[in-house]
Amino acid sequence: MAQHQGGDRRVVVIGSGPAGAMAAHELIRNGIAVTMLESGTEFQGGLLVRLMGRNLLRKVPPMRPNDGFTVSGDDKTNWHMNLAPGGLSCQWTGAVPRFAPEDFTEGERLDARYRWPISYSDIAPYYDRAERLLQITGERLDVPNLPAGTVAFPHHLPQSWQGVAKVARSHGQGFTVMPLADGPQNMVARRGTAFNSFTAIVRKLMRSPNFQLLTGAHALQLEWNGEKKRVTAVVFHDRANACKRRLEASAVVVACGALSSTKLLFDSACSDFPDGLGNAEGVLGCYLHDHPREWWSFELDKPITLLAPAAYLTRLPHATSKPLMANSWTLGVVTTKDKILSRFGGQGKTVGVQVFGSMVPKAHHRVRPADKKTDTFGLPILDICIQFDDEVIANMVRARGHLMSVMEAAGYRAKLHDVVPQLFPGSAVHYGGTARMHGSRQYGMLDARNRIYDVSNVAVCDASCFTTSSEKNPTLTVMAIAARAAEYLATDLKRM
Ligand SMILES: Cc1cc2nc3c(=O)[nH]c(=O)nc-3n(C[C@H](O)[C@H](O)[C@H](O)COP(=O)(O)OP(=O)(O)OC[C@H]3O[C@@H](n4cnc5c(N)ncnc54)[C@H](O)[C@@H]3O)c2cc1C
Numbered sequence: 001m002a003q004h005q006g007g008d009r010r011v012v013v014i015g016s017g018p019a020g021a022m023a024a025h026e027l028i029r030n031g032i033a034v035t036m037l038e039s040g041t042e043f044q045g046g047l048l049v050r051l052m053g054r055n056l057l058r059k060v061p062p063m064r065p066n067d068g069f070t071v072s073g074d075d076k077t078n079w080h081m082n083l084a085p086g087g088l089s090c091q092w093t094g095a096v097p098r099f100a101p102e103d104f105t106e107g108e109r110l111d112a113r114y115r116w117p118i119s120y121s122d123i124a125p126y127y128d129r130a131e132r133l134l135q136i137t138g139e140r141l142d143v144p145n146l147p148a149g150t151v152a153f154p155h156h157l158p159q160s161w162q163g164v165a166k167v168a169r170s171h172g173q174g175f176t177v178m179p180l181a182d183g184p185q186n187m188v189a190r191r192g193t194a195f196n197s198f199t200a201i202v203r204k205l206m207r208s209p210n211f212q213l214l215t216g217a218h219a220l221q222l223e224w225n226g227e228k229k230r231v232t233a234v235v236f237h238d239r240a241n242a243c244k245r246r247l248e249a250s251a252v253v254v255a256c257g258a259l260s261s262t263k264l265l266f267d268s269a270c271s272d273f274p275d276g277l278g279n280a281e282g283v284l285g286c287y288l289h290d291h292p293r294e295w296w297s298f299e300l301d302k303p304i305t306l307l308a309p310a311a312y313l314t315r316l317p318h319a320t321s322k323p324l325m326a327n328s329w330t331l332g333v334v335t336t337k338d339k340i341l342s343r344f345g346g347q348g349k350t351v352g353v354q355v356f357g358s359m360v361p362k363a364h365h366r367v368r369p370a371d372k373k374t375d376t377f378g379l380p381i382l383d384i385c386i387q388f389d390d391e392v393i394a395n396m397v398r399a400r401g402h403l404m405s406v407m408e409a410a411g412y413r414a415k416l417h418d419v420v421p422q423l424f425p426g427s428a429v430h431y432g433g434t435a436r437m438h439g440s441r442q443y444g445m446l447d448a449r450n451r452i453y454d455v456s457n458v459a460v461c462d463a464s465c466f467t468t469s470s471e472k473n474p475t476l477t478v479m480a481i482a483a484r485a486a487e488y489l490a491t492d493l494k495r496m
Helices: 018-029 120-134 159-170 197-205 258-267 336-342 390-409 475-495
Strands: 011-014 034-038 047-051 054-059 069-071 175-177 187-189 211-215 217-225 230-238 243-248 251-254 293-305 311-313 327-332 347-357 366-374 380-385 414-420 455-460
Touching: 011 018, 018 034, 018 120, 018 197, 018 251, 018 475, 034 217, 069 366, 120 197, 120 475, 159 175, 159 293, 159 390, 197 211, 217 243, 217 258, 217 455, 230 251, 230 455, 251 258, 251 475, 258 366, 258 380, 293 390, 327 390, 336 347, 347 390, 390 414, 455 475
Parallel strands: 011 034, 011 251, 034 211, 069 380, 251 455
Antiparallel strands: 047 054, 047 187, 175 311, 217 230, 230 243, 293 347, 293 414, 311 327, 327 347, 366 380
16 A cells, blocks of 8 residues: 655545545646545445436445434434445435525524635535536526526426416525436446446546545544644554554545544544644534425325426525525425326326425534444544424424415415424434534634634535535535635645
């Protein structure tokens, strides 16, 4: 295994999920050498056979249960993670809406602690770069509260849903095709998702002489050098040889997935930072947030064109909503029969809906090292403390009635079916906020370029950096922020 000396501007990127892959992509593009450490050993594969836009066969690799955490909030709390090349993008759905400009500013109305240090225009160019890699299916038009992205495969809503779009507009909402990283109409691929960050990004980087991937390399600790006031190496467990190794680095990008990155910073405690690397203000692990999620279906009194691809009803306007309290609705088909019919423009009466809500991130919703239990490396596992409060739940319940009323106003009587109980933390797999960006170190670990305030050669690039959550799926925004952070890092390293 090659060992690199610190002087060569090499960046160690930890994690090959969408965040790490995007950061590595930008570093390589900017001429910076990268060694990527990936805890997983082999790519999980799967199978996707698609003809004329119809998935004939789709086999997604199973998610392994994760019991490496304790819970001190809602006892149903779950934490999905996937220690494998490509991370959770081996299993994800691929919904990739952009955040709206107001998603970065609405929290300010509540309190200064909810002010992002970056704006939509700061990351718009990076959205574009990520979207080109994601090969998105969707509409090319802006709708209220959802800017259009760079779409590779345009699709339009069926004509019979235009009445719903009109009613949505009267509420200040958009109704459009869900932007999905779904790739071309025809494909045969040995993976379960059209896009995953390993095959779409990392494998291609392996052609570059500047890029090195170490699989089976589980990062245990970032090594702080008190004299140099920076991290100088990453210590990792080498699974193949069952031993500890150390890799020198000019800079480090931490992209292990929201909670795992936070754990790595806690595990990197040292005499200068006894409560976790860079955790001078005690903010590491605080402000955990997630998307409350519900799934339900409804029955119409008359048939309507079945939705393929899925449609997306955007949130109610920021100006008239309570800050950080919103919903999004993704509408699609439910039964296998309808899935097949939908590809031929068929009609049906049943519509399935996934609703995401948002929550105000609170300091007491947090992760921290558990008191007694340790992981296989002898490091403390995480304790997760989060709970959806009454206001969050009420917002989800209101979301049901709102969509029913939109359908009614569009001329369809709609009857709500049973709601599948999924209103517990972790169900959406969208945790964020535990190493957040903020203009003040009192409220955040990271500055506006994702660097740890007191550890300026470490950038944290996954959803742990989110200052607040919006009701939109996070991964596209994670990728855009990672690309931006990597570009700043490359610029700084070139000046060295
Ligand atoms: C079923 C499902 C559907 C989803 N659908 C969507 C969707 O439609 N839209 C959306 O935006 N999001 C969706 N998500 C969430 C999405 O998958 C994640 O937001 C995204 O993968 C996060 O990317 P990441 O790179 O930050 O983390 P991850 O994908 O979790 O990747 C982290 C990587 O780091 C590695 N790693 C972790 N710890 C270490 C360590 N100590 N050392 C070395 N390597 C390490 C892991 O092996 C992994 O490769 C879905 C998730 C699931 C499970």
